[in-house]
Amino acid sequence: MNIVFMGTPEFAVPSFEAIVKEFGVKAVLTQPDRPKGRGKALAMSSVKEAALKYDIPVYQPEKLKKDKELIDKLKAMELDFIIVVAFGQILSKEVLDIPKYGCINLHASLLPKYRGAAPINFAVMEGEKTSGNTTMLMDVGLDTGDMLLKSEFDITESMTAGELHDLLMEDGAKLLIDTINGVYNNEIVPIKQGDTITSYASMLNKEMANINWQRSAEEIHNFVRGLNPFPMAYTFYKDKSMKLISTKVLHEESKELPGTILKVNGEGIRVSTKDKVLLITEVQFPNKKPLKVSEYIKGNSIEEKEVLHK
Structure with missing residues (x-):
């Protein structure tokens, strides 16, 4: 399969590595290097670090939807899938339409609950008893695409967002592999999220x-x-x-x-x-x-x- 992976933080790394080993990845898109720590030295994203270990080409667009040269490169790759895990940019319809089987996103909540940037934190803060991962076919909305597969986990009374993050991070890799195979073999029926009232998990500060x-x-x-x-x-x-x-x-x-x-x-x-x-x-x-x-x-x-x- 021809797959491009888009992701940035540590959460995306197990998914990226699982896809590399199972299918191969032609290229990686991740956020530009950012100043980090007290010294404000430029630091690469966790996904970029992982991609370099596998000698996979890395692109770091400031805004992908405005980077015509990179979009043209993606079109020329004859992609089957674009896989997105916490990339940090909204994809334009032009990019969503590139891969043959679509853009698949891994989102760390039981959609349609907790769309947005911090679903793990909000699930714990709101006292939810369960959470999980959802894979979906991306559309131009924010986490509004048709749902593909879900996994579910209990949240204990003492569990922190960090502990739930690590649980969902590892589970997400397996769920994505199952999703890619299921979509490729036409074994998954997408389910619309509909207009269900949903909670929005805004960025933390x-x-x-x-x-x-x-x-x-x-x-x-x-x-x-x-x-x-x-x-x-x-x-x-x-x-x-x-x-x-x-x-x-x-x-x-x-x-x-x-x-x-x-x-x-x-x-x-x-x-x-x-x-x-x-x-x-x-x-x-x-x-x-x-x-x-x-x-x-x-x-x-x-x-x-x-x-x-x-």
């Missing part, structure tokens, strides 16, 4: 990660899990930013103002919310490494009756 203590303990717990490992939920203790790494909902209630620190001990920090008590078990302060509360309080104090705030 650090501003949205500030905890609102007026919410329920469960909502805050899900919020913390859903923003781990990025951008990490945070609050302010005595005007100092405090990231919450892990939490637990307790079957205890408090009439104190939401955000009030009720008790601090080796178990963690008990904090009042709109309803139950939230136990913070791991924290991170600026320029420090994450620590279990039991370790942190050995050399630092966290005062009871202080109120955590936005």
Whole structure:
């Protein structure tokens, strides 16, 4: 098969490597190298790193839909498929029409729920009990194409977005192989998403990660899990930013103002919310490494009756 792979982050790498081994890949499209880290040195994407190991040609268009030369190259390849996994650019109809069997996208949610950039995080933040991957035939909309195959996984009460990410990342590779074979052999009947009311998973940013203590303990717990490992939920203790790494909902209630620190001990920090008590078990302060509360309080104090705030 003649396949071009489009993808950028670590999430796309297992899918790319599985397709290389199963079918071969003629070329890779990924985002341009970007400044990264404190030194702001240019860094290549995870998919570019993987592609170079296999000596596969890599193209990095700033905007593919405006890159006529690259589009003409794709047309000349006589492609069977374009496979897209977290590429980071919307494809024009001109590009979608190039491959014989279509453009297939792997999306990390059970569509039509959680279209958009951060479906894994939002599934956890919203307290979903299940999530999964969906493969679809791409159209000009944002994650609106006809669905092909799905896989489903349980989300446990303690699972973070990072843990779900890793689970779906590995599963997505197998689902894509099954999808490519199924479409090629005409064994899959595409299912329209229709006009079902859907949630949109917008791009994450650090501003949205500030905890609102007026919410329920469960909502805050899900919020913390859903923003781990990025951008990490945070609050302010005595005007100092405090990231919450892990939490637990307790079957205890408090009439104190939401955000009030009720008790601090080796178990963690008990904090009042709109309803139950939230136990913070791991924290991170600026320029420090994450620590279990039991370790942190050995050399630092966290005062009871202080109120955590936005």
